[in-house]
Amino acid sequence: xxxxxxxxxxxxxxxxxxxxxxxxxxxxxxxxxxxxxxxxxxxxxxxxxxxxxxxxxxxxxxxxxxxxxxxxxxxxxxxxxxxxxxxxxxxxxxx
Amino acid sequence: xxxxxxxxxxxxxxxxxxxxxxxxxxxxxxxxxxxxxxxxxxxxxxxxxxxxxxxxxxxxxxxxxxxxxxxxxxxxxxxxxxxxxxxxxxxxxxxxxxxxxxxxxxxxxxxxxxxxxxxxxxxxxxxxxxxxxxxxxxxxxxxxxxxxxxxxxxxxxxxxx
Numbered sequence: 135x136x137x138x139x140x141x142x143x144x145x146x147x148x149x150x151x152x153x154x155x156x157x158x159x160x161x162x163x164x165x166x167x168x169x170x171x172x173x174x175x176x177x178x179x180x181x182x183x184x185x186x187x188x189x190x191x192x193x194x195x196x197x198x199x200x201x202x203x204x205x206x207x208x209x210x211x212x213x214x215x216x217x218x219x220x221x222x223x224x225x226x227x228x229x
Numbered sequence: 230x231x232x233x234x235x236x237x238x239x240x241x242x243x244x245x246x247x248x249x250x251x252x253x254x255x256x257x258x259x260x261x262x263x264x265x266x267x268x269x270x271x272x273x274x275x276x277x278x279x280x281x282x283x284x285x286x287x288x289x290x291x292x293x294x295x296x297x298x299x300x301x302x303x304x305x306x307x308x309x310x311x312x313x314x315x316x317x318x319x320x321x322x323x324x325x326x327x328x329x330x331x332x333x334x335x336x337x338x339x340x341x342x343x344x345x346x347x348x349x350x351x352x353x354x355x356x357x358x359x360x361x362x363x364x365x366x367x368x369x370x371x372x373x374x375x376x377x378x379x380x381x382x383x384x385x386x387x388x389x390x
Binding site: 171172174175177178180181182183184185187188189191192195 | 233236237239240243244246249250254255258259260262263265266267269270273274
């Protein structure tokens with residue numbers, strides 16, 4: 135009791151200030167966590183991969199065909215047949 | 230070309246800090262886009278080497294993966310409806326609608342190449358038209374969040390035929 139009463143006013147003030155600073159630091163840290171952007175996840179990377187795959191194959195096959203290098207001209211023939219039978223399919227293949 | 234542009238917009242936006250962690254991307258699109266792309270690529274590569282029924286089967290798998298994507302997006306919670314719709318949902322609705330139209334064409338081509346009788350071709354045509362029409366009515370009237378892009382593109386394609 136004597137010890138508690140014996141604590142000086144300055145010690146109480148100092149403790150209170152420390153607590154306040156601590157609280158403020160916690161709030162700032164919490165704000166920083168909230169403000170930090172979410173990291174990219176696997177799904178985000180896979181979506182990029184999907185787009186690249188989606189772009190690559192039609193362009194590659196089209197290029198292959200244009201150079202006349204497709205196996206036995208098989209894509210070219212197929213596309214010609216499809217052009218005659220269904221223009222939409224051709225448009226889709228090389229859209 | 231429009232499909233690729235729209236998908237490019239989606240891929241760019243889903244990389245941004247604002248959209249990357251949203252349920253519409255993580256739960257809605259999830260792995261469906263990659264699976265759909267792989268199915269489409271498989272179909273594209275195998276197209277000349279397999280018979281029409283094989284081609285049609287792979288195409289139906291491709292169509293179903295896109296339908297899975299659209300369905301998961303439908304049930305994904307959305308905080309910013311307008312931005313999420315145009316950047317994250319619209320590209321896939323457009324893609325799905327286009328592939329649906331293509332599926333109609335694929336069925337028709339397969340039957341024609343199999344030298345099916347006119348009665349069979351006409352019957353399948355009428356039946357598929359009825360199914361698509363039912364589907365259009367369903368997505369427009371039966372859902373709490375109707376799809377407008379899919380019926381529009383299917384309707385335009387039918388008119389253009």
